[in-house]
Amino acid sequence: MWQLRIYDMKHFWDNNYHLMELVKEVAEEPDKDSIYEIDGRTYRWCAFSPEHKVCGIKEITLNTEPDDVDDDYLTCPYCGSIDHDAWERSADDDTVECGSCGSTIEYQRNVQITYTPIHTRRDTKMREIKFRAWYIPREEMVQPDRLESINFDTKVLGVYMPIENKGFHRFRMSDFILMQYTGLKDRNGVDIYEGDIVSYTSNEKVGERKVMQRRGYDTYAVYGEVEIRGVVKFGTINRPFEKGLLYYVDTDKSVSYDTYFWGSGKKSDRPEMKSSNLTKSLKTNVDYQVIGNVYENLELLEDK
Structure with a gap:
């Protein structure tokens, strides 16, 4: 005889x-695919021992009118049994049979994507805040190591400067022109400040090549290396893809060339002169060289 016992x-x-x-x-041997109605109670099988003819069973309560609810697991709405291997199912929606009570279940897998940031390393690199100053009365550049303090409320600067047998002085801010460090260095490792004169090479459109065709012509842009020299400033510029308040290199340098793009494509079209100023924002990937500043080396901006 087979024994049906409460499973432990x-x-x-x-x-x-x-x-x-x-x-x-x-x-007879109990059917594993069936539920058992015994004395008005419902049971499902949990474990079998054919050798000892023992079937471990567990009482269940069937919900004949279940509600559709969202759950983190595939849970049978009739008997409450959980399919812990449901994550292995390939289909995101399917019809399956409950392994405990034999009920037919339709399920839909709802996928939610979440992200867990993992602490690795905090990048503490920040732009160093420092200033230098042009002392107007003596026409002298005061480097950051000689600026002891800057009080923007009282408009007073503390400066190390040998004057009248004294090394330290407090001056009115109006006697100075402050220039802030941009956070960038030039090709030689020199700090770039506002007011610096820098030079660099840029690949610019310098002309157009016109190729005559049978019914008109095609026009191609011509690019070349252009030497640019300008002053580092902070302010607002308005160029294509460069708009806003930022550091930029102000220059009078421009390129001019004949353009045919404006025409209708006829052989009779005359070229139009195109001029483009080369004032651009200060960039981290450009090989600048500091060659002076506007207070001590203004002659560097003169056309040669």
Whole structure:
């Protein structure tokens, strides 16, 4: 005879079946794919021992009118059994049979994507805030190591400067022109400040090449290396793809060339002169060289 006993995992796997409550004895082997109605109660199987003819069962309560609810697991709405291997199912929506009560279940997998930032390293690199100043009365550049303090409320600067047998002085801010460090260095590792004169090479459109065709012409842009020299400033510029308040290199340098793009494509079209100023924002990927500043080396901006 087969014994149907209330399943207890510890007793079952220790073969202490006699410690599990006996529910019923049957002559034939119980069907694993069925639920058991015994004395008005409903049971499902949990474990089998063919050698000892013991079937461990567990009482369940069937919900005949379940509600559709979202859950983190694929849970049978009729008996509450959880399919812990549902994550292995390939289909995001399907119809399956509950392994406990045999009910047919339709499910839909809802995928939610979340991100967990993992702490690795905090980048503490920040732009160093420092100033230098042009002392107007003596026409002298005061480097950052000689600027002891700047009080923007009282408009007073503390400066190390040998004057009248004294090394330290406090001056009115109006006697100075302050220049802030941009956070960039030139090709030689020199700090770039406002007021610096820098030179660099830029690949610019310097002309157009016109190729005559049978019914008109094609025009191609011509690019070349242009030497640019200008003053580092902070302010607003308005160029294509460069708009806003930022550091930029102000220059009178421009390129001029004949353009045919404006025409209708006829052989009779005359070229139009195109001129483009080369004032651009200060960039981290450009090979600048500091060659002076506007207060001590203004002659560097003169056309040669």
